[in-house]
Amino acid sequence: xxxxxxxxxxxxxxxxxxxxxxxxxxxxxxxxxxxxxxxxxxxxxxxxxxxxxxxxxxxxxxxxxxxxxxxxxxxxxxxxxxxxxxxxxxxxxxxxxxxxxxxxxxxxxxxxxxxxxxxxxxxxxxxxxxxxxxxxxxxxxxxxxxxxxxxxxxxxxxxxxxxxxxxxxxxxxxxxxxxxxxxxxxxxxxxxxxxxxxxxxxxxxxxxxxxxxxxxxxxxxxxxxxxxxxxxxxxxxxxxxxxxxxxxxxxxxxxxxxxxxxxxxxxxxxxxxxxxxxxxxxxxxxxxxxxxxxxxxxxxxxxxxxxxxx
Numbered sequence: 001x002x003x004x005x006x007x008x009x010x011x012x013x014x015x016x017x018x019x020x021x022x023x024x025x026x027x028x029x030x031x032x033x034x035x036x037x038x039x040x041x042x043x044x045x046x047x048x049x050x051x052x053x054x055x056x057x058x059x060x061x062x063x064x065x066x067x068x069x070x071x072x073x074x075x076x077x078x079x080x081x082x083x084x085x086x087x088x089x090x091x092x093x094x095x096x097x098x099x100x101x102x103x104x105x106x107x108x109x110x111x112x113x114x115x116x117x118x119x120x121x122x123x124x125x126x127x128x129x130x131x132x133x134x135x136x137x138x139x140x141x142x143x144x145x146x147x148x149x150x151x152x153x154x155x156x157x158x159x160x161x162x163x164x165x166x167x168x169x170x171x172x173x174x175x176x177x178x179x180x181x182x183x184x185x186x187x188x189x190x191x192x193x194x195x196x197x198x199x200x201x202x203x204x205x206x207x208x209x210x211x212x213x214x215x216x217x218x219x220x221x222x223x224x225x226x227x228x229x230x231x232x233x234x235x236x237x238x239x240x241x242x243x244x245x246x247x248x249x250x251x252x253x254x255x256x257x258x259x260x261x262x263x264x265x266x267x268x269x270x271x272x273x274x275x276x277x278x279x280x281x282x283x284x285x286x287x288x289x290x291x292x293x294x295x296x297x298x299x300x301x302x303x304x305x306x307x308x309x310x
Contacts, residue, residue, distance in 0.1 A: 104130025176279030
């Protein structure tokens with residue numbers, strides 16, 4: 001069971017002396033998985049507990065706010081995969097002004113050495129750290145020698161000759177290329193969250209929806225999609241989803257609305273995972289609710305044909 005540690009003030013003596021990797025790990029794609037595999041291999045060889053250090057909010061969100069790149073994953077989704085990968089500990093640090101202004105050497109000395117007492121660190125070949133990302137891999141190795149911890153590196157992961165990074169996954173998802181997204185991630189792209197109470201407009205339109213709050217500053221994709229819903233029954237259920245602000249009704253909040261085909265149960269409060277399969281269209285502002293209802297009927301028909309339900 002992965003232990004989640006929130007903040008350095010919750011570090012106990014038993015947490016010191018492990019092997020660590022550091023990053024945002026947004027998407028936990030193939031490149032990240034290469035780092036995690038190296039972490040686990042070295043942890044087993046050195047007989048040390050494995051740890052991952054994350055930051056909330058993402059540093060880019062701290063600096064750029066709503067202009068930051070869209071998140072592929074929330075913290076909860078990352079921790080779920082870290083558990084599947086048998087990571088011993090996840091340390092989540094609040095990214096604030098103090099951390100943002102900390103020099104690379106101070107970060108290593110005060111946090112990695114004095115607080116965590118790490119024995120080894122795993123880093124990708126593009127690893128940067130410290131104020132204004134001033135520290136690179138060579139400087140990290142120099143500090144490792146100075147403070148007596150080992151530094152292990154992993155090569156850049158490639159797919160079709162190009163680097164696998166969160167931005168490449170983000171581009172594929174935004175463009176609706178879910179096949180490429182799944183290849184880069186090694187699993188289908190999905191969004192998840194709890195079903196919340198909405199304004200019941202979907203029911204009035206004849207297509208009741210499960211409304212899912214996404215808790216993201218920026219959405220990784222918008223539009224209408226053919227999806228599968230995990231978390232309601234043993235097997236995933238076929239559905240249509242709208243992701244965005246619902247311009248026809250002048251919506252202000254980002255929302256994921258899911259209409260599960262031929263499904264009529266009350267599911268408020270359930271935690272669902274929505275797997276994206278195919279983009280149908282962009283969000284459109286209709287002049288009247290009747291036009292929106294007619295379009296949704298066409299979207300549902302397309303989804304039923306996709307799933308061979310008609």
